[in-house]
Amino acid sequence: MSLHRPAMLHSQSTTFQTNAPAGQSFTASSYLRRALDASPEIQQARQAFESSRHQWLSSVYSAALPTLSFTGTSYPYGHNPLNSYRFSSLRLNRSDMGFTTTASWNIFNSFQDYLTARSARLAKDSSQFSLQAVLQNRALEALGAFYDLSLKENLLSVTRQNLTAQKEQYDLSLDLYRNGLKSLADLLKSETDWRSAQLRMASAQADYKNSLVRFNLLLDRPLLQPAALETELAPGTTALPSIDADLDRALVLRPEVRKAQADLERGETVLKQSIRGNLLPSLTLTATWNREDPATYNQPGFALSAPNPNRQLFLGLSLPIDFNFFSQTHDVLASRADLRKTSAALSQAAREASRELHEAFIGLEQAIEEYHVSTLKETIAHRALRLVNEQYRQGSADAIRLAQAQLDYLEARVQKSRALRDIFMLRLEYKVATGEPLWQ
Structure with missing residues (x-):
């Protein structure tokens, strides 16, 4: 028993009492911006979008613009097939070189270029919605880390106050x-409660450090580097949103749903491409301009038999059906199966959007009620603790009643802090569920 060494016990308890760490100051908005800038996942999604955007532009330019090519040929050494196989020994003269310039413009090819560009645009849109979904998820993760650290800092302060109160209670019981005026059982109970408060303090410190690690990890800072948070948490309005109207918004604005819709449209386009390329005849209209400057090999009177330059329109009709008809048919069937898969993915995305919206609504409703009740409970528990503490000093209450009153007050404060944090986070989750961007 420790009746004769209270000073030593007090010195041991102070090892758990650390002040709230100070460091670089963050607000929720400043932390969010830095976390999004430091996210490797966002960088990957952004580069994937840039890649798909450039592929789309490439397909548009390829379909809309003519092609221009320059070709130069020469045989500087050996038997020249263009000069009756005469042997040339390291000779590179202008008369030994031939040049060809060709301009070609695909005017029409049965809408294949149009479908290719449309498919690339829908792939770009899908990649853009994927980027928005990643931004949304990482923004929610960052704000969750911010408010979780704020909560753990608050709980650390509450636990520290409880530890101080338990130490003072032990000193009073010892006196x-x-x-x-008090029995040995009361003294032992007071010391047990003090030790329990020390354990709670150690647990609260560990929880705070774990939250700090998560907080710093999203910024690529040293994981245990202190941070000061500027938060002004208030429950705000207790009015609940209109879930029916928000569900309609979610099905239009959620990036996951919009991505699934773009994938479905792209699947329809790919199916049309497959049908046109494998089963339907293809009509092609191409304009060509060509100029040749052949090698003369110093032969007088050399001339081309064809007009130079020459130009023409080419009209071609091709039928894709051949001995490989079965392979072509299965290509079309594979595209049709992919379309059905994207249609099912759209239905699943709509289901997930509805589920997440309702879960966030129910959670927000619960958090608002818990905050209201825990606020009342904190007030009642505080009054009860003051009464029991006074009765304990007068000898009409024992240590068990006092310990229970202290635990009730501690529990009420913790519940209120958690409920307040939950209100903030569930409102953010509800915004995510409706498709309202958090990163802007």
Whole structure:
């Protein structure tokens, strides 16, 4: 038993009492911006979008613009097939070189270029919605880390206050015991409660450090580097949103749903491409301009038999059906199966959007009620603790009643802090569920 060494016990308890760490100051908005800038996942999604955007532009330019090519040929050494196989020994003269310039413009090819560009645009849109979904998820993760650290800092302060109160209670019990006003059982109970408060303090410190690690990890800072948070948490309005109207918004604005819709449209386009390329005849209209400057090999009177330059329109009709008809048919069937898969993915995305919206609504409703009740409970528990503490000093209450009153007050404060944090986070989750961007 530790009746004769209270000073030593007090010095041991102070090892758990650390002040709230100070460091670089963050607001929720400043932390969010830095976390999004430092996210590797966002960088990957952004580069994927840039890649798909450039592929789309490439397909548009390829379909809309003519092609221009320049070709130069020469045989500087050996038997030249263009000069009756005469042997040339390291000779590179202008008369030994031939040049060809060709301009070609695909005017029409049965809408294949149009479908290719449309498919690329829908792939770009899908990649853009994927980027928005990643931004939304990482923004929610960052704000969750911010408010979780704020909560753990608050709980650390509450636990520290409880530890101080338990130490003061133990000192009071020791004094009353020495004056014969309290029993040994009361003193032992007080010391047990003090030790329990020390354990809670150690747990609260560990929880705070774990939250700090998560907080710093999203910024690529040293994981245990202190941070000061500027938060002004208030429950705000207790009015609940209109879930029916928000569900209609979610099915239009959620990036996951919009991505699934773009994938479905792209699947329809790919199916049309497959049908046109494998089963339907293809009509092609191409304009060509060509100029040749052949090698003369110093032969006088050399001339081309064809007009130079020459130009023409080419009209072609091709039928894709051949001995490989079965392979072509299965290509079309594969595209049709992919379309059905994207249609099912759209239905699943709509289901997930509805589920997440309702879960966030129910959670928000619960958090608002818990905050209201825990606020009342904190007020009642505080009054009860003051009464029991006074009764304990007067000898009409024992240590068990006092310990229970202290635990009730501690529990009420913790519940209120958690409920307040939950209100903030569930409102953010509800915004995510409706498709309202958090990163802007």
